Amino acid sequence: MHRDPDPSAACTHxxxxxxxxxxxxSRARSYAASKGTRFTPTRQRVLALLAATxxxxxxxxxxxxxxxxxxxxxxxxxxxxxxxxEAGCVHRLASRSAFFACDHRHGEGxxxxxxxxxxxxxxQEAASDLVARGLRGAAKTTGFRPRHPMIEVEGECAKCAGxxxx
Amino acid sequence: MHRDPDPSAACTHxxxxxxxxxxxxSRARSYAASKGTRFTPTRQRVLALLAATxxxxxxxxxxxxxxxxxxxxxxxxxxxxxxxxEAGCVHRLASRSAFFACDHRHGEGxxxxxxxxxxxxxxQEAASDLVARGLRGAAKTTGFRPRHPMIEVEGECAKCAGxxxx
DNA sequence: GGGTGTAATGTAATGTTATAACGTATGGCG
DNA sequence: CGCCATACGTTATAACATTACATTACACCC
Numbered sequence: 001m002h003r004d005p006d007p008s009a010a011c012t013h014x015x016x017x018x019x020x021x022x023x024x025x026s027r028a029r030s031y032a033a034s035k036g037t038r039f040t041p042t043r044q045r046v047l048a049l050l051a052a053t054x055x056x057x058x059x060x061x062x063x064x065x066x067x068x069x070x071x072x073x074x075x076x077x078x079x080x081x082x083x084x085x086e087a088g089c090v091h092r093l094a095s096r097s098a099f100f101a102c103d104h105r106h107g108e109g110x111x112x113x114x115x116x117x118x119x120x121x122x123x124q125e126a127a128s129d130l131v132a133r134g135l136r137g138a139a140k141t142t143g144f145r146p147r148h149p150m151i152e153v154e155g156e157c158a159k160c161a162g163x164x165x166x
Numbered sequence: 167m168h169r170d171p172d173p174s175a176a177c178t179h180x181x182x183x184x185x186x187x188x189x190x191x192s193r194a195r196s197y198a199a200s201k202g203t204r205f206t207p208t209r210q211r212v213l214a215l216l217a218a219t220x221x222x223x224x225x226x227x228x229x230x231x232x233x234x235x236x237x238x239x240x241x242x243x244x245x246x247x248x249x250x251x252e253a254g255c256v257h258r259l260a261s262r263s264a265f266f267a268c269d270h271r272h273g274e275g276x277x278x279x280x281x282x283x284x285x286x287x288x289x290q291e292a293a294s295d296l297v298a299r300g301l302r303g304a305a306k307t308t309g310f311r312p313r314h315p316m317i318e319v320e321g322e323c324a325k326c327a328g329x330x331x332x
Numbered sequence: 333g334g335g336t337g338t339a340a341t342g343t344a345a346t347g348t349t350a351t352a353a354c355g356t357a358t359g360g361c362g
Numbered sequence: 363c364g365c366c367a368t369a370c371g372t373t374a375t376a377a378c379a380t381t382a383c384a385t386t387a388c389a390c391c392c
Contacts, residue, residue, distance in 0.1 A: 036389095038387095038388080040387095058377080058378075059378070059379080060377070060378070074378080074379075074380095075379085075380075075381090078378095078379065078380075097377080097378060097379090
């Protein structure tokens with residue numbers, strides 16, 4: 001194959017590896033500052049867990065893992081996740097109802113593709129201008145005004161595809 | 167703007183209008199025949215309701231609407247929906263956990279974009295080769311092997327965008 | 333320091349979406 | 363008919379997410 005590899009797709013990041021906790025924390029902190037809100041301990045703990053986990057996990061799983069002597073309730077986790085998603089540190093995978101941390105700084109209006117490995121659950125992201133153009137083209141034919149695209153691709157990551165001989 | 171309008175995006179269908187019930191029913195019927203299974207009354211009723219509704223609705227809403235003297239349980243609806251999705255007559259919108267009928271015949275490996283109006287909830291679909299190429303390009307940079315893309319764009323359909331002056 | 337207002341938390345309950353388990357019925361076919 | 367696979371009925375429960383409301387923590391101002 002010798003097709004256009006979409007140069008803008010070069011900006012990718014493997015979420016199977018532990019992500020840059022410092023980077024996401026500082027992002028959350030500055031978001032909080034900009035909004036006059038706080039990057040509280042609960043929010044820190046949720047983000048830290050997601051960063052250390054490095055792949056999508058369910059909200060109730062977060063609650064369970066953070067529960068020590070004091071039980072952390074689901075609602076607290078959802079509240080923290082809401083903040084972290086607004087801050088751009090965390091994304092929700094609709095296809096799995098799961099959440100993951102992301103140290104990738106997404107530009108405004110950038111079209112991001114989430115690639116989810118069906119074997120190991122790891123997520124990779126890539127920004128693709130070609131996909132963005134395709135979406136605009138598709139919208140144009142029907143007069144649809146796109147606001148917020150959600151693109152999740154299920155498949156196998158390089159590592160898992162390599163292990164199970166193909 | 168004078169960008170490539172992605173010619174393959176021309177195949178679109180507005181789901182706000184009632185869809186072709188005959189077409190989807192015959193598709194379900196032939197799928198059942200090919201699998202040695204049946205297009206039973208429950209399945210027919212679920213499909214008919216979705217076709218008449220013309221936009222995504224929740225499984226429990228289907229159950230409620232189909233309930234007359236006999237209450238239709240959610241589990242029955244989910245079973246019917248599973249069959250109908252396999253038959254390609256119905257899609258699930260992950261972003262809304264809702265289901266809708268589709269009389270659009272999707273080719274194998276076709277990349278379909280669902281455009282969901284945040285005002286009226288109607289869904290339009292478009293197949294886009296440009297998007298497909300973008301996804302392949304994004305996958306290539308990380309060695310990801312794509313299997314099943316899911317593309318849902320939230321925005322406003324032409325009708326709703328026109329009403330609320332922009 | 334004390335008062336005030338907003339943000340955040342704690343707690344309980346509930347709402348919503350989806351599946352498991354298991355027995356019964358139905359329909360095609362030898 | 364007897365068998366087998368498919369589908370259904372019913373009950374229960376798992377999994378995901380939010381509402382409501384009382385309380386606490388913190389920044390800001392006087």
